[in-house]
Amino acid sequence: xxxxxxxxxxxxxxxxxxxxxxxxxxxxxxxxxxxxxxxxxxxxxxxxxxxxxxxxxxxxxxxxxxxxxxxxxxxxxxxxxxxxxxxxxxxxxxxxxxxxxxxxxxxxxxxxxxxxxxxxxxxxxxxxxxxxxxxxxxxxxxxxxxxxxxxxxxxxxxxxxxxxxxxxxxxxxxxxxxxxxxxxxxxxxxxxxxxxxxxxxxxxxxxxxxxxxxxxxxxxxxxxxxxxxxxxxxxxxxxxxxxxxxxxxxxxxxxxxxxxxxxxxxxx
Numbered sequence: 001x002x003x004x005x006x007x008x009x010x011x012x013x014x015x016x017x018x019x020x021x022x023x024x025x026x027x028x029x030x031x032x033x034x035x036x037x038x039x040x041x042x043x044x045x046x047x048x049x050x051x052x053x054x055x056x057x058x059x060x061x062x063x064x065x066x067x068x069x070x071x072x073x074x075x076x077x078x079x080x081x082x083x084x085x086x087x088x089x090x091x092x093x094x095x096x097x098x099x100x101x102x103x104x105x106x107x108x109x110x111x112x113x114x115x116x117x118x119x120x121x122x123x124x125x126x127x128x129x130x131x132x133x134x135x136x137x138x139x140x141x142x143x144x145x146x147x148x149x150x151x152x153x154x155x156x157x158x159x160x161x162x163x164x165x166x167x168x169x170x171x172x173x174x175x176x177x178x179x180x181x182x183x184x185x186x187x188x189x190x191x192x193x194x195x196x197x198x199x200x201x202x203x204x205x206x207x208x209x210x211x212x213x214x215x216x217x218x219x220x221x222x223x224x225x226x227x228x229x230x231x232x233x234x235x236x237x238x239x240x241x242x243x244x245x246x247x248x249x250x251x252x253x254x255x256x257x258x259x260x261x262x263x264x265x266x267x268x
Contacts, residue, residue, distance in 0.1 A: 054080055058090055064189035065128055066162050074231040083225040085134045086245030092221040093125050095214050129197050133186030136251030138179050141172045151251060156244040162191035174199045179259035184216035202263035210257040
């Protein structure tokens with residue numbers, strides 16, 4: 001009987017040990033989940049800050065920069081560095097450059113993930129082009145041998161202009177002669193015959209502004225230069241300013257309004 005009297009006590013003690021162990025396990029699990037949640041939250045905050053102030057990924061939506069940038073490439077844009085003549089830049093649509101058909105809608109969930117930096121920006125209201133003319137630059141198309149000229153220096157664009165089946169696109173089928181106004185840039189796509197760039201807006205102007213103002217992208221609208229392709233891995237590479245731009249002399253004083261000597265709006 002004495003042994004039987006001890007068994008319930010022993011059983012009770014064992015049960016209490018299991019109960020304490022259960023509570024300890026649950027407490028440990030909750031603690032782990034809480035710490036994990038804090039780590040995820042901090043990571044998302046850091047990612048959002050990184051995207052907002054330093055670096056952002058953009059998905060290339062069109063063929064206008066082929067084959068420097070192909071459709072679907074993930075382009076790395078740095079917001080904290082200056083851009084220069086010859087850089088490929090991402091910028092906000094300066095004024096109806098994007099047609100309604102080219103703007104893709106994104107779900108609210110995707111927009112949240114894009115803001116947090118978890119997903120690359122879908123570029124619904126941004127474009128990507130190469131800077132050909134900085135403020136004050138005199139840009140002319142074309143020289144006798146068909147090249148674009150900046151501040152009197154012809155550009156050798158062969159390394160980056162679109163090429164297919166051994167045939168390269170011409171620098172431009174649209175002639176122009178202009179001076180880039182202050183605080184704006186003149187941009188063109190590398191796939192020149194598939195890029196609705198500055199050339200196609202030489203007749204556009206905002207109310208109260210000079211003719212052709214719509215062809216130039218405000219510097220304030222530029223998100224930053226594309227410094228690399230991150231994905232797909234087969235195309236991962238750094239982007240550099242082509243060497244031809246190094247020989248272009250400094251620009252003169254930039255006019256307040258664009259100076260357009262020749263455009264599709266004016267007969268030659």
